[in-house]
Amino acid sequence: MKITKYSQVLVLMLLILTLGSCATEDHLTESQLxxxxxxxxxxxxWITSNYLTPYNINVQYxxxxxxxxxxxxxxxxxxxxxxxxxxxxxxxxxxxxxxIGGNDFVKKIAPREIVMVGGVNLNTVGTVTLGLAEGGQRVxxxxxxxxxxxxxxxxxRFIHTIQHEYIHxxxxxxxxxxxxxxxITPVGYTASWHLTTTSDSNELGFxxxxxxxxxxxxxxxTASSMLVYSYDEYEAIIAGIKSPTAxxxxxxxxxxxxxxxxxxxxxxxxxxxxxxxxxTNAIIN
Numbered sequence: 001m002k003i004t005k006y007s008q009v010l011v012l013m014l015l016i017l018t019l020g021s022c023a024t025e026d027h028l029t030e031s032q033l034x035x036x037x038x039x040x041x042x043x044x045x046w047i048t049s050n051y052l053t054p055y056n057i058n059v060q061y062x063x064x065x066x067x068x069x070x071x072x073x074x075x076x077x078x079x080x081x082x083x084x085x086x087x088x089x090x091x092x093x094x095x096x097x098x099x100i101g102g103n104d105f106v107k108k109i110a111p112r113e114i115v116m117v118g119g120v121n122l123n124t125v126g127t128v129t130l131g132l133a134e135g136g137q138r139v140x141x142x143x144x145x146x147x148x149x150x151x152x153x154x155x156x157r158f159i160h161t162i163q164h165e166y167i168h169x170x171x172x173x174x175x176x177x178x179x180x181x182x183x184i185t186p187v188g189y190t191a192s193w194h195l196t197t198t199s200d201s202n203e204l205g206f207x208x209x210x211x212x213x214x215x216x217x218x219x220x221x222t223a224s225s226m227l228v229y230s231y232d233e234y235e236a237i238i239a240g241i242k243s244p245t246a247x248x249x250x251x252x253x254x255x256x257x258x259x260x261x262x263x264x265x266x267x268x269x270x271x272x273x274x275x276x277x278x279x280t281n282a283i284i285n
Contacts, residue, residue, distance in 0.1 A: 205249030
């Protein structure tokens, strides 16, 4: 049979395609993925020993733009300052709950990830966001570069964040009595909380101005403030309030916090506060 030029060209093209397909198949058998494990640093090993293994909490200090708001001017923490911040969180938050709640308390109820951000998270209204809790699974801590463990004010401002956010996580696990709480200060909540001073908020029955944003934040601020301040410091705040109605409201909120911890977790909140005070002094001193 006579092969035309057209047929010869077609055969040649099929041969080229076949050879190309084989070459492609040979190429695809070679994986392009990098399966090599990154070398763990001394800091990575410390985090594994002190957070991941005992509490199943992963700490993310290496920058990941998917875990932060890219519309804010934020930046990763200085690596040499990461351990300092984490030691404060470990001693005051983790060790305190472990001592009073038991070895597995935080392991069972905890954020699975802590994200560390070095800088300030400034809001458009001029306020500063110190921390975020997302779905009970992730807590983001800001300003980790600025924690000064020689300063009581600096340590307490920083640790207030994790104490506050953890209260939210506990509330998500077992809700507090919102109806009873709402009756204590039925008025005073406002979206403009940032325009009032702390002393003015105290005189209305709120431990901080941020407490006035809503009932959930009020509970978290009340509980976390009691864990951050020493007994004497907290009592000094109460003693400085002129309004008997405001004092009564704050005492009623305190009682609700104590009741919640006992009924929800069978935990003595005053013992937890005392332990947090001991551990805070150990860090600062």
